[in-house]
Amino acid sequence: MQSLYIIASVLAVVAGQEYDIHPQMLEERYPEWYVSSEYAHPRHQRDVSVDKNTGDLTLDHKTSPDGRVFGTIGSRDEALFGKAGYQHNVFNDHRGKLDATAYGSRVLSPYGDSSHQGGRLDYKNNHAAGSLDVSRQIGGHTAVDAAAGGSWPIGRNGDFTMQGTYSRFGPIQDYGARAGLNYRW
The missing domain is CATH 1.20.5 (Single alpha-helices involved in coiled-coils or other helix-helix interfaces)
Structure with a gap:
């Protein structure tokens, strides 16, 4: 045996x-x-991209686009990918500027396929800025990234800045903060 x-x-x-x-x-x-790749001819990039403004936003009798559609289809080595999204300007006036974005991507590969989707908000004015990004890989974890900060003038040539960040991917969380004093001589 x-x-x-x-x-x-x-x-x-x-x-x-x-x-x-x-x-x-x-x-x-x-x-x-x-x-051998040493003797092989490099393959030309075959990506197709689109970035087109959409809609009209009228501010002070001036017309500007209030949205844009963007996307790319292409390949890298053995993988095919496609990513697309839409960005919309919610407002841009005395309150500041707020942009909202929705996006997604798809990757096909011999090592596995993946789909990813998410949304983002960006706010900015003269003294503050903030952003929030929430995304998820289909069948995976949700990721959250947030940041906010402010800037306050000190005298004629200086300012004080402060920023805080938060990040989460599944059960893992991360916090951060930064402050600074800028003075221009």
Whole structure:
């Protein structure tokens, strides 16, 4: 009985070694210029991108776009990808500027496919800024990134800035803060 285990083990090891050698034998059958990337011609990038303004927003008798559609379809090495989104200007006036963005992406690869979707809000005025980004990989965790900060003038040439950040990916959370005093001589 013990000899059957030894024979089975030897066969498994020999089969495993044969499997490891097999790809090397395939490479030896092809000429060097075909296998080596040193001799291969680089493939030209074949990405197709779109970035188009949409809609009109009228401010002070001036018309400007209030949204934009963006996207890219392309490939990298063995993967195909597509990403697209829409950004909309909610307001841009004395209150500041608020932009909302919705986006998504899809990647097809021999190593696995993935889909990703999310949304983002960005606010900015003369003395404050903030952002919130919530995204999720389909079948995965939700990610949240938030940041807010302010700037207050000190005299004619200086300002005090303060910023706080929050980040979460699944169960992992991270907090941060930064403050600074800027003075221009």
